[in-house]
Amino acid sequence: MFNTSKAIIEKVRLPLGKGEPFSFDVKRDDLIDPIVSGNKWRKLKYNLLTASNRKNKGILTFGGPYSNHLVATAKAASQFRVGAIGIVRGDELNAYSNPTLKACTDLGMKLIFVSRSNYRRKDEPTFLKQLHEDYPNYFFVPEGGKNYYGVIGCQEILQETSNDYDHVYLAGGTGTTGAGLVLGATQKSRINVVSALKGSFIQDDINALLHMVLNEEEMVEEYKERLIVHNDAHFGGYGKVPQELITYINSIYESTGLKLDPIYTAKAMYQMEQDFRNKIIQPNEKVLFVHTGGLQGALSWKESLGYLKDD
Secondary structure (H helix, E strand, O other): OOOHHHOOEEEEEEEEOOEEEEEEEEEOHHHOOOOOOOHHHHHHHHHHHHHHHOOOOEEEEEEOOOOHHHHHHHHHHHHOOOEEEEEEEOOOOOOOOOHHHHHHHHOOOEEEEEOHHHHOOOOOHHHHHHHHHHOOOEEEOOHHHOOHHHHHHHOOOHHHOOOOOOEEEEEEOOOHHHHHHHHHOOOOOEEEEEEOOOOOHHHHHHHHHHHHHHOOHHHHHHHHOOEEEEOOOOOOOOOOOOHHHHHHHHHHHHHHOOOOOOOOHHHHHHHHHHHHHOOOOOOOOOEEEEOOOOHHHHHHHOOOOHHHHHO
C-alpha cells in the first residue's frame, strides 16, 4: 500500500567547525509518504492488515493534538477504505484547532475530544470497555501504535539495510520503534533511543514491549544489552520547542539538506552529534540515523523553519 523501497540509505557528512566532519548514514523512512512516513507506516501496517482480515469497520486510536500517529492513521485507513476514529487529548480543542487536527478531519477521521483526565484513562479496562460499547466492530490501536503489531512492523526497518552498524540512533515516544529495532538488530549494534519526553519511563515501555513479543525473561535480557536510552535531549519536554532547537534544525538543514521536526527527530540528531563530539562514537565506527518522519507536525513552526520557508 505504501512503498518502503523509497526509504533509501543516504550518506551524510555533517561539518563540525574546526573538528573532523561527522559521517553517517540516514535511513530515509521519511520518504515513504509525506504523511504516513517514517515509523508511522511500520507501526500501522500489521494493525491495518489485521483489522482488514477481521473485517472490522475501522480503526480507533488515540493521540495528542499534534499527533503524527493520528494523521498517519487517518490517511492509511482511507487507503484501506476503512473508517478511522481518533480519541484526542484536550476537550477544549476542535477539528480545526491546528494543521494536524485539520488534516485528520480532511482525511475522513472522526475526532472525539476528551478531557486530559479522561485521556489518562485510555489504558484502563473500564474506559476501553465503554469505548468498545460505543464503537463496536472497531479495531483498537494504542497511542502511537504501541502494540505487538507495531513492534513487528518496526522490526523490518533494519532488514532493509546492511544491518552492520555499530550505532543506530532514532527518536522515541512510545518505545515501539526502539523495541522493533532492538529485535531486528545484530549483536554488534547498539540501538540508541532518544526520548522526546521528559522522564525515564521509555525504558520501561520498551522492556514491556520486548516481553510482549518474546515472552521469555532470559531472551528479553539478552536483547536489552543492545539498547541505550537517552533521556536528556528532550529540550524541556514533549512539544517544547525553544529557539535553540529551531536554530539547530535550521543549521542541520543548511549544512546537510536534511529536514528534521522539532518534536522528535531533531532531538535524536542532536544527541547523536553530541555523542560524536564527546567521542562516545568513534570516527571509524559505522553509524545509522533512522529518520522516523513526522515532518507534518512541524507545520506549526512554518514561520521559523528554513525548509518550510523554502517549500
